[in-house]
Amino acid sequence: ADTLGAAAAGQGRYFGxxxxxxxxxEAQYVATLDREFTSVTAENEMKWxxxxxxxxxxxxxxxxxxxxxxxxxxxxxRGHTLVWHSQLPGWVSGLGASDLRSAMNNHITQVMTHYKGxxxxxxxxxxxxxxxxxxxxxxxxxxxxLGNGFIEEAxxxxxxxxxxxxLCYNDYNTDGVNAKSNAVYTMxxxxxxxxxxIDCVGFQSHFNPNSPxxxxxxxxxxxxxxxxxxxxxxxxxxxxxGQAQATDYGNVVRACLAVTRCTGITVWGIPDxxxxxxxxxxLLFDDNYNKKPAYDAVLSALGGT
Ligand code: G3I
Numbered sequence: 001a002d003t004l005g006a007a008a009a010g011q012g013r014y015f016g017x018x019x020x021x022x023x024x025x026e027a028q029y030v031a032t033l034d035r036e037f038t039s040v041t042a043e044n045e046m047k048w049x050x051x052x053x054x055x056x057x058x059x060x061x062x063x064x065x066x067x068x069x070x071x072x073x074x075x076x077x078r079g080h081t082l083v084w085h086s087q088l089p090g091w092v093s094g095l096g097a098s099d100l101r102s103a104m105n106n107h108i109t110q111v112m113t114h115y116k117g118x119x120x121x122x123x124x125x126x127x128x129x130x131x132x133x134x135x136x137x138x139x140x141x142x143x144x145x146l147g148n149g150f151i152e153e154a155x156x157x158x159x160x161x162x163x164x165x166x167l168c169y170n171d172y173n174t175d176g177v178n179a180k181s182n183a184v185y186t187m188x189x190x191x192x193x194x195x196x197x198i199d200c201v202g203f204q205s206h207f208n209p210n211s212p213x214x215x216x217x218x219x220x221x222x223x224x225x226x227x228x229x230x231x232x233x234x235x236x237x238x239x240x241x242g243q244a245q246a247t248d249y250g251n252v253v254r255a256c257l258a259v260t261r262c263t264g265i266t267v268w269g270i271p272d273x274x275x276x277x278x279x280x281x282x283l284l285f286d287d288n289y290n291k292k293p294a295y296d297a298v299l300s301a302l303g304g305t
Pocket of ligand 1: 172235276
């Protein structure tokens with residue numbers, strides 16, 4: 001296999017990219033996307049502010065552009081994300097508890113129904129835990145007004161809306177064993193033991209020199225998988241360049257392949273110039289869509305040439 005997608009498929013995995021609708025008019029962007037990737041995540045277009053800018057009024061056109069592009073080329077689509085404290089339209093934070101509860105459930109239901117049966121995995125709840133050593137929940141309108149139960153409620157609503165979608169909890173700084181990942185682990189274990197519907201945990205995997213690929217990355221993915229959920233690497237990017245970056249990327253891919261239930265990897269963008277990081281070169285393609293050493297390392301770790 002000589003593409004990321006084909007090599008990953010040979011390992012029974014998908015290989016995805018975050019895509020922004022405003023780049024879909026760029027020929028090289030589309031050519032690289034269509035050649036290399038088997039899964040797509042909308043970088044911003046399926047977030048709450050994009051889909052439901054005012055209460056009860058949904059706008060799917062940008063999201064559908066990405067969705068239709070992917071589907072027409074046989075790619076899978078990851079849904080990102082239904083309930084998140086960020087990129088939340090102003091009207092949501094103004095609601096009282098009971099309105100907020102119905103708005104959350106309605107948002108999940110409307111969005112998942114629009115794509116019913118067509119999204120392989122949904123990030124139902126994103127980034128609900130604090131950084132640092134507390135293991136506590138992050139303050140958000142959902143947490144503050146609905147309490148700890150909002151995550152469970154979101155997952156139950158999601159299962160009812162689209163029983164075929166894998167339902168994921170997704171977060172960052174949970175890639176190694178630490179207080180934050182322990183807190184997520186405890187929640188997932190509790191959900192599994194009580195029959196709360198959860199199918200997967202997403203590990204964003206935004207790495208940089210201050211937050212490098214953890215040495216216990218594989219072990220952490222494995223302990224979650226052992227709870228009976230799939231694990232997915234959902235937003236991979238690694239600050240750096242040259243051989244050091246390539247080695248890191250290869251290590252991430254090998255960690256996923258070593259965990260049977262690690263079902264796929266998504267990189268958070270295609271060329272460096274479109275990365276959410278304003279500076280740096282964290283992705284697999286340079287600004288001219290040339291393959292970087294990191295690309296070669298990923299392809300080779302996937303068994304491709
Ligand atoms: O669309 C508006 C545009 O109309 C406006 O003129 C412009 C001016 O700033 O802003 C545009 O919105 C920006 C949006 O990206 C689309 O480009 C926002 O300012 C900007 O904040 C937003 O950044 C996104 C970020 O999430 C917001 O939280 C990044 O593109 C996106 O890569 C990033 O993705 C997140 C994941 O969803 C969750 N995990 C972390 C990851 C990286 O931060």
